[in-house]
Amino acid sequence: MRFIGSGLFSVIAAASLSGCATTEQTSSVAAAEPRLDTQSGPVIGSREGESGSVNVFRGIRYAASTERRRFQTATDPAQWSEPLPAKSFGNECPQPPQPDVPVFASWANSVGTSEDCLFLNVWTRGLSDGKKRPIMVWLHGGGYVTGSGSSNGYDGSRLAERGDVVVVTLNHRLGAFGYSYLAGSTDDPKYADSGNLGSLDIVKALEWVRDHADEIGGDPDNVTIFGESGGAAKVSTLMAMESARGLFHRAIAQSGSMSLAGFTPRLATPLAKDLMTTAGTNSVEELAAMPMEDLVTAAIKSRSRGAFYRPVVDGRSLTRQPYSPDATPVSAGIPLLVGTNNNEMRLQGGLGSPENFLLAWEQLPEKLAEFVPEGTAEEVIAGMREAHPDYDASDVFFQVATFRNYRGTALLQAERKSEQNASVYMYRLDWQTPVEGGRLQTPHALDIAFVFDNVARSTSFTGPETAETQRMADLMADAWIAFARSGNPNTPELPQWPAYDVMNRATMIFDTTPEVVADPDGAERQLLQRLLPEGRSL
Template sequence: MEKSMKIATLLGSAAAGLLIASSAAAQDPVVRTSAGPVRGTDEDGVHVFKGVRYGADTAPVRFQPARAPEPWRETVDAKAYGNTCPQITSGEVSLFASWVNDTPQSEDCLFLNVWTRGLNDGKKRPVMVWFHGGGYVTGSGSSHGYDGVRLAKRGDVVLVTVNHRLNAFGYLNVAGLTDDPRYAKSGNVGSLDMVQSLQWVRDNIVKFGGDPGNVTIFGESGGGAKVSTMMAFPPAKGLFHKVIAQSGSMSLKGFSPAIGTAIAADIMRVAGLQRGEVDKLAAMPFEQLVKVEAKSKSRGAFFRPVTDSTVMPRDPFDPDAPPMSKDVPLLVGTNQTETRLNIGVGDPSTFTMTWEDLPERLGKTLPGTDVAALIAQQRKLHPGDNAGDIFFRVNTWRNYRKTAITQAERKAAQGGAPVYMYQLQWKTPVDGGKWQTPHALDIAFVFDNVAKSRSMVGEGGDQQHMADLMSDAWIAFARTGSPQTKALPTWPTYDAARRATMIFDSKPRVENDPEAKDRALFADLPAGREG
């Protein structure tokens, strides 16, 4: 009898557990998208949908535009991030440790993630669509740094992060190696994936409480380059209404078809294929193609959209701002010492560089430049700097600040919509402060994710204050087209005469033409490659 009672009790407990689990599942938010219903989760008052499919598996259409997903009837769980698009795995970066969120690689990778406070409630929340960094070659929308709970809750916005094809899978211009019309758009299919995700937003975001008529696209580093490219990408016209480019103004120009074709021909050579055997490259296992990229001259890291006659008929911001986006407001800026991360991570000796080392080191990055004169001018302008400080400043200007200013100048000269410029100068205390204001530091503040970014921002300071300042400004821009908030001094629009720039630091301020002497000194420096 006692044994039977224990069994009954256990069965009763199990049944109760099943009922509780069923009840919890029944309460999970469900949204019927254009392809089928998806079930998300709730976190801290925010509805979260991860791994929502916006495109079909791209493996059958490698180097071709993606297809729409096959519709489904049964509710699909959207509780975990989707696959990462194929890429060469980068080494560990201590500053990024808090953000790492590895997911499997697959060509079935066209997924997006949504965070929102309301579903089907008739409200028109601003929509913010984030395109991740990593150039056009690495990364995903699944980083813990991009978690959208706090931003969605803070600003009552709908946040979307996106995965799209990268490197050779998204930007290999095989169109120059074959007459097959299937591959005519191969140099831009990664950007066409982004367009497809924006079309998904247009068609579905009302059900997630968002306003398809108020969409801001934003991104950092390669993501900033991507949103800048979207401003000149005809298939994207009308799908977004505001743009924020963070440390990503490098795509003033795309690759010419000739450059894109040369990269593709080299990859074919490394793969042991003849110039016209594109179908064989398209059928190669994706893991093998990734290895081929790594062995090629591109090293799998030299890709960007192709300025062709098929998809992208002109360069994004060269020789001027794209007429297509004349009426689209732009917020653009950089971090003060970006390359302390980009260069310093790979070469720690740059932090202990001597004055004797500096001429040779700068000469390698600036061939044909009178580096001795440049160093002398920098030492005069910044007498307290050491050799490493000057090295990082020169490279930050040539790779980031110079192109951001050019982009802002050309957009402002166009008229039609306001341009706002910023520079982040707050310094992270991590590792004794050696990184100062590195590339990607702004992500923690824009997403209000200080707690998820300790490896980048550290602890024991005014990190949350910086997040309050920047996230509220980004939310205000997404809502109204102006980043002005009560916590910031008056933020004028940018023009080439005044060059008003918001300096984000513990005490934010506006400076007209900050670092003006450096800007004049670096005017003729050749721009660096996209990071």
């Protein structure tokens, strides 16, 4: 589903001047446009936000085009001297086409794809003003195969304005372009890192943030990486990458702790070779030279189906699994905020297959077969009915699928991280959206609207903007800002939120009346942690 980082092209153009405008008026308009001097050259942005105080720069190039360097690590951009406009988002990276999902209509903002796609976007209230604002770098979702940093849901104006933080979103290579492990198919050293290029692109963007922190009004020693779904998986992966060490200081993983482990070369090599066969190429060089659209098509037809991609533990850029069998020591001192939404799979498992909203009990074992080990469906159903006597068959299906795909790995990540020195904070979003007649309850991605304080930009998903939706945004955005500022998400509007460990399992339940619950749905957790496998396939 292409809800994360997609949509219709948006251009923020400077107001045109009438034919009778004076030179003084022209100069005044020009002076109102913020300028950012990057190490590659100057760019001109715009001022936005309710107060007009947020300096916004879209489509800043942090690396050169990869068009003629496919499957190779990114290089620095060419220098320029004349100011370039930074008012429009840069190209999205190549990716399979995705169906429109009505609940994400408010976020749609597609700008077209190209291999010249390594751009980032900045929202900040200060430029070279000496202030040390927390910097929050958002990693978009869409797994490792779709999305971009240009979704309307990711607009950083309100977050930057309310918290006086710097917000950065970015694009990085995806799918076959960013995660094809070709080292098993060629000895050419220029392709040695091909299995982790998307993650290495993020590292390069974080280096840009570090090198320009003063210019964008931020603190290079207080950078938070945060993301939802695939973005949270990328956060988890970066926590294990030596090249990312020191580039971020706090981490937030929202509904996407599935990257407890990545692929191994044993699995990644056959996938890459199958891609070459499907594409009709006899060498990596041929694969690197074929037209972009043809490679996208070949990936969709290959064993990966254009979607089965993960970072690869290649012994180079990623030397061990991020959270398996334990939490990586690379980021042992970095605080983690992690959590899920209560009914994640009502989105993918419901909207994509609406019959799942009306399941009968006799249908349930077959429906659960995809999510539970063979021979355990009946035990899972019986245990869930005991834990939740009020559930119907559809409720059981969605909650088991949610635990399998999201909550189970979030819990494991929190458990393993809590054994290290840094604090871990666990949350769950329970507020239910009224859209789709309420049948989605608290689905995957709903938290984005609140974390970015963008309920007005999210009405297709959260429903009409109301005092209640703004209340949720106030609670979550302020907690995320507090965590970015200090590594502790406590705010005056929340009950005291203790750090998480396996003894207390303290979890902040976000709803209009937030509360801290020790081990929420504990009977369900114990049942499914015992019966379900640890995570997604490796």
